[in-house]
Amino acid sequence: MAAMPPMDDELKALQWRAWHRGTREADLMIGGFFDAHREQWGSQERDWFSGLLQEQDVDIMAWAIGAAEPPARFQGPMMQAMQRLDYLKAPK
Template sequence: MEREHRLKRLRFRAWHRGVKEADLLIGGFFDMHAERWDDAEIELFEALLEEQDVDIMAWAMGTAAVPARYEGTIMNALKTLNYVPISR
């Protein structure tokens, strides 16, 4: 699959999780980081999207241990939480 098409599909999946909080966390993360990912990181993110939102959110917030298969640059960036838009 062409990279641009693959990223477009992933962006849709990242922003349409079914719960607003997950949309903001996962979609915001995708928007901030995806353009810099290599093929391996894209594959890892694709796999991550197959996980339950509550698990992804717990890993990002540090309330649950991250499975070894997701440890690395993507999860470290996800844990920073500096990509979630906060409106007042």
């Protein structure tokens, strides 16, 4: 397995915010999404994720599982990737 490239300060800040949400479930969903996808992100994707992190965890999780429609500003390929939930590791 190849080592992940080092993160710049912006990505480190996003990582911290993604993994320190307040509940373990939100940490796993939002932090797991960050870990799985951050290597492919350019500035637009980073901006989208930064904006998403401003939202309430219950809203983000509802959008990710399809229980609620995300606002237009969060719709698109990034939300679709989050909604696949294929980045979550299920405990054994």
